[in-house]
Amino acid sequence: MVFHCELLGLSLEELTALVESHGQPPYRARQLHQALYRERVSQLSAISTLPLDYRTRLVDEGWQVGLPEIEKRFISVDGTVRYLLRFLDGQTVETVWMPEGDGGEFGDGTDAGDEESRGFSRATICVSSQVGCAVNCRFCMTALLGVQRSLTPGEIVGQILAVLADHGVSVDRQRINLVFMGQGEPFLNYDNFMKAVRLLVSAVGIPESRMTVSTAGIVPRIRDFAQEPVRPKLAISLNGSNDAGRESVMPINRKWNLDDLLSAAREFPLRSRELLTFEYVLLGGENDSVENAREVVALLRGLRAKVNLIALNPGPEIPYATPSEERVLAFQQTLIRAGIPAFIRRPRGRDIYAACGQLKRTTELVQL
Numbered sequence: 001m002v003f004h005c006e007l008l009g010l011s012l013e014e015l016t017a018l019v020e021s022h023g024q025p026p027y028r029a030r031q032l033h034q035a036l037y038r039e040r041v042s043q044l045s046a047i048s049t050l051p052l053d054y055r056t057r058l059v060d061e062g063w064q065v066g067l068p069e070i071e072k073r074f075i076s077v078d079g080t081v082r083y084l085l086r087f088l089d090g091q092t093v094e095t096v097w098m099p100e101g102d103g104g105e106f107g108d109g110t111d112a113g114d115e116e117s118r119g120f121s122r123a124t125i126c127v128s129s130q131v132g133c134a135v136n137c138r139f140c141m142t143a144l145l146g147v148q149r150s151l152t153p154g155e156i157v158g159q160i161l162a163v164l165a166d167h168g169v170s171v172d173r174q175r176i177n178l179v180f181m182g183q184g185e186p187f188l189n190y191d192n193f194m195k196a197v198r199l200l201v202s203a204v205g206i207p208e209s210r211m212t213v214s215t216a217g218i219v220p221r222i223r224d225f226a227q228e229p230v231r232p233k234l235a236i237s238l239n240g241s242n243d244a245g246r247e248s249v250m251p252i253n254r255k256w257n258l259d260d261l262l263s264a265a266r267e268f269p270l271r272s273r274e275l276l277t278f279e280y281v282l283l284g285g286e287n288d289s290v291e292n293a294r295e296v297v298a299l300l301r302g303l304r305a306k307v308n309l310i311a312l313n314p315g316p317e318i319p320y321a322t323p324s325e326e327r328v329l330a331f332q333q334t335l336i337r338a339g340i341p342a343f344i345r346r347p348r349g350r351d352i353y354a355a356c357g358q359l360k361r362t363t364e365l366v367q368l
């Protein structure tokens, strides 16, 4: 039986150990590292810096690059592209490319000017951490898939490399933001997620200051994350203004309630000028009243935080309604008047099921 092993996901140290176990000099590891993470090769045979007989040996031993294959692309009228990517075992996830002029769905949009005028272009990639999701938020279509498995570090990094390669993007010349907000709960795949982050910073060359991870509120992992020397910015999905309300839309609130969640948030060590982000999905008639907004103000008192408001992106089998524009604005105003920065996130790629909460590997596109 031939076993398959993916090279993507291995650090320089691990590649060094591998090539040394084959009796090769350590510089072969640097060549592999460069080819995998900077040149984004999809086949071992394409690594021309390695001698042919060594490439053949790696292939014979069952090694593969492990770059996911692009199975489908769905292109939105707003330029967003939803990718269906396939891994070696046939499992698929979605990854979303959002070209932008304004910081995108989750970017803060504050520093576009300089780089843009020097001819930079910007984009945000929304990355998945698991196949499906186990958390079961009642407004999210990914929950309908259940969780199939967690992704490996190489599969997390591979999504980004595949999408960058498809767009011919150089991370040195274009500003790429990453949001770990695709399928899955990153903090339920914590070690693989963190290893992927370290590879993205050190091997691919994307600074962690351009990355944001969102969690449904896995409190012990928020505390671990707080201790990481290299880490993305943190976003927390709030989505409810009191325990009863949050519990009815996010059953995970029974395990870690608002008290637990907000005490972890209060203890989270922020860097200078860093803010915590709270995401709040507005569900018409459910959690979107001015009274709810006042409760959010009380919850967040004293925190260095901003709030991203997301009007529900609808989907089949989602038992909630998108709130009216007036209610969204009234909610936002209540936060702003209380001194909490609050932004309304514009949906990206709703027409192709690429927006927040819509990643369910939909391949038949119907009119929403």
Ligand code: SAH
Pocket (backbone or CB within 6 Å): 135, 137, 139, 140, 141, 180, 181, 182, 184, 185, 186, 214, 215, 216, 236, 237, 239, 279, 280, 281, 310, 311, 312, 313, 314, 318, 356, 357, 358
């Ligand atoms: N599991 C992580 C990462 C997913 S991020 C988390 O829960 O944070 C996806 C973001 O989209 C979360 O803030 C989530 O609350 C939000 N979301 C989920 N379903 C949505 C929907 N149908 N409409 C709008 N936002 C949604």
